[in-house]
Amino acid sequence: MGTLILNATTQTAAGSRVVMTESIKASTSAGAVSATDVRSAGITMAVEDVTLRYGEANGVLALDDVSLKVARNEFCVIVGPSGCGKSSLLYLAAGLNDATSGSIKVDGREVIEPGADRGMVFQSYTLFPWLTVRANIEYGPKRKGLPAEQRKRIVDQYLEEVGLAAFADHYPAQLSGGMKQRVAIARALANDPAVLLMDEPFGALDSQTRGTMQKLLLRVWERQQKTVLFVTHDIDEALVLGDRVLVMTARPGRIKAEIKVDIPRPRSMDVILEPEFIALKRRILGLLHDEIDEDH
């Protein structure tokens, strides 16, 4: 099961996780794991013993034997210091890079190249500047070959969802940073991916806009029922958003702890003042500080 180090308070999560693993094993023994078996086990994404080394055999070890599972419709957050390999892990899951060893499965299918089933929102602004907001959101459905009226329905729905209906005919250059990322989220979701990968999508925004974006993302996620794997270095963000937070260490990147966030939903932005929240934050800070101390 890899190198997941589980702490006392994550036992519940660990318990359910073991059950999941066993149900997969049971179906494996009966034959090959089909996509439906995995779905019924409730796992959308499974990262198994993934190692990533840049360059030759003695190159930098970016990820060291990382394993994790993301349940269906779960909001899973990876938090870690910059350079810990958390973004690298997302790029591997998206199929934009190849792991040195190990495998990543989404809906039971091994990731070998990028595909529309793994939508991604990047930290940098990646809207197509030559397309209007509407055409950007329509890009994925168009590649899929959906008929025009269905595309229009999808685009209108997501324009509404991210509150940018009035900006449908604007070009990305005419939008603020927060609006661009809202379009990027709408664009990724319009493709109805099995998992939405988010690589510090609000990292470049000012803190006020970031709060608004978090609220918007939670609202969209609660309504759309999507599986999300979200990467950030911001502990508040991780706890506000996630069902579960995986704490990652740097050089080599390993998952140090798994923390279940039992704060009820829907969560308001004031949740950061709750004692429950502060206790979890203290734990994660402790885990990350150990890390920094080891570095010195």
Add this chain to the structure above:
Amino acid sequence: MAQRRTAWTRLTTPFANIPASTATSLALAMWVVVIGGWALLSYGRVVPNMFLPTPGTVLQTTYRMGLDGSLFYHTLTSAKVVLLGFIVSSVIAVPLGLWMGTYRAVQAPLEPLVNFIRYLPVTSFVPLFILWIGIGIEQRIAVIFFGTFFQQLVMISDCARGVSRDLVNASYTLGTKRSEAVWHVIFPAALPAILDTLRVTMGWAWTYLVVAELVAASSGLGYISLKAMRGFQVDVIFMAIAAIGLLGLITDTAFRLLRARVAPWAP
């Protein structure tokens, strides 16, 4: 803050905007200085009229050659040569340059060769072209092509290579296939830069015109100015040069308008 700045501070601040009226006045002043200086030197006989014609003579010549249709005829021939050479070159250079910038496997064999060829002086190939192609319009078109194509190829390849990797990656996660990325992402993303490249190389194509009409031509602006040199008709040379400059200005403006039309999103 801005209001308190004097006009002089604004003029001397790096990158600061100046009023449109000031910009136009400065542009006009420049032409007044150039033409005024020319008039002073020629009318004042500082330079003999044999070498520097007066603006009046040049205007007269232009009027005369405009009336008898010869100016139009030579301009048309030259424009045909330049535009055909430029279009043939661009039609090949744009797709090939896109490929070169996108695929290392295309770049690796082509780049060293292209970088070698593009430093060869076009003039040295004129005798070869005459030998191979003859003395028709094709030979002149070939000169323009040769002068433009290899520069275009390298520049357009750079335009493609400059496209953000994250843009291509994002398109993959939206279901774009690797084979589609060139057409769906790299080409539209590079389009404004490609149009800028075409505009700049169009200017270079005009500068090769005289070289193209140096030998074996019987019409064209370059041809008449070379012929005028033998007869000391400096006014004709001046007119031909001004005509080439004006044509360059027109094609330049056309490209600016085209860019604003097909890529309104680009700054």
